[in-house]
Amino acid sequence: MSNQTNFSLNCPLPITKYPHILMAHGGGGKLMKQLIDNMLLPVFSNGNFVEHDSAILNLTSNKIAFTTDSYVVNPLFFPGGNIGSMAVYGTVNDLAMAGAKPLYLSLSFILEEGLSFATFWEVIKSIKQASEISQVKIVTGDTKVVEKGKGDGIFINTSGVGIIEHNLTINPQQIQEEDVIILSGDIGRHGIAIMALREELEFETTIESDCAPLNHLVLQLINSGINIHCLRDITRGGLASILNEIAIDSDSEMIIQEKFIPVQEEVKGACEILGFDPLYIANEGRFIAFIPKNEAEKALSIFKQENPLATIIGKVEKKEKGRVILENKLGSKRIIEMLTGEQLPRIC
Structure with missing residues (x-):
């Protein structure tokens, strides 16, 4: 779905002789x-x-x-x-x-x-x-x-x-073992777009926020008969914090593959300059979905129609402990925690 539309409004100004809000x-x-x-x-x-x-x-x-x-x-x-x-x-x-x-x-x-x-x-x-x-x-x-x-x-x-016009119950308590976790696109662009503007950072290409509506894609998933267990948009706190929230709420242990998490090179570079971790950067047009294993490929094909960067990033390993484990590109694993504060203030 394209977010572009023909749109024109003629400015009614001035409504009075005042150019500013009083x-x-x-x-x-x-x-x-x-x-x-x-x-x-x-x-x-x-x-x-x-x-x-x-x-x-x-x-x-x-x-x-x-x-x-x-x-x-x-x-x-x-x-x-x-x-x-x-x-x-x-x-x-x-x-x-x-x-x-x-x-x-x-x-x-x-x-x-x-x-x-x-x-x-x-x-x-x-x-x-x-x-x-x-x-x-x-x-x-x-x-x-x-x-x-x-x-x-x-x-x-x-x-x-x-x-709500369907019979699904979509929340963390519906998550099951072996559920596949699908990410709808690349992460970190919104937070870095804001910070680059504040700090007057210049890159070869302008980093744009991913700010976008997600309702049309979710409706496609539902209308396609996908048995969605849980959905969550990735805003403040980023992917790592949202995964931790869901893991705690559902008492689930999740394994996430770092190599499958898409991050733009410009966003990676900005994070290195600023000392940020993309996993904790806010987004405004990305979400994760917990889907039964046998329906994951069907769901992913729908995701990819909207964004080719959508990908399966991990799975629910077992229903206990409430934690998120990240496996890096070398195969080593570590627990990723929620931040105690926020990396970027005033971004949404």
Whole structure:
């Protein structure tokens, strides 16, 4: 599936004579109403979005998934995305990891006094485009303004609702011995894209974030009849931390083959310069799937239609101990642990 779409919005600026966000734009008066009426309602009008305290939704399933997340990335714009697209995709992906079909999102902004309307408009356009690519609707939202120096430009909170139209139960407790672990693509690009921009590192090619929606690929797996046991997107803490979380939650010992984990050469080089381990670098468009051994090749072929770098990286060895063992290219093994902190702050 291509993430490209024909998209055009004409900027409505200036909504007043003010080029920047003022405290009054969050004060409930005329300026706040102008901001909502002139910048948000025209963009997200879809039959469900109304200027009211709550959205009324019609759901076709009794089984739904619900999630919420907040986004505080710095800088706001980075190669491959920005805080707006990341907010949409991040919430869509969380729903997809439960096996849900994402339908509706809420959208709440915390804006810093002094933010330019031009910057805000670029974020709005990106949110609109990302929601169309993900095939979800923005149905309700909120806007607040904080004093200059207290908001880092924009913070975004999104909540999402999706429906579950199958009989699978997808969570760590469903993992079984001999389950195969499939990784959907190369790792580390999002975190390194952010850090390269912050530190003004230059490489032969620009490292772009992998920021992307995952719901379409998950839906293909489900519709193909794959008996998915567990899904998890690889965000903060990276692949190593996510595997550890699942191993602990499922009381499983996992063996991971380092030679099968794809990492771009530019990402490897940046990690060596900065002293980072790619296994712990955040991603925004990658996930792992735990699939029964007899269905692994069928599932992998579906993964590869989306990303040729998708690969089987290991398996569940046995149901005990809750740990992750990494086998390196020389055949030696070591236990990989969760980090006590985070390598890269403010990246999602």
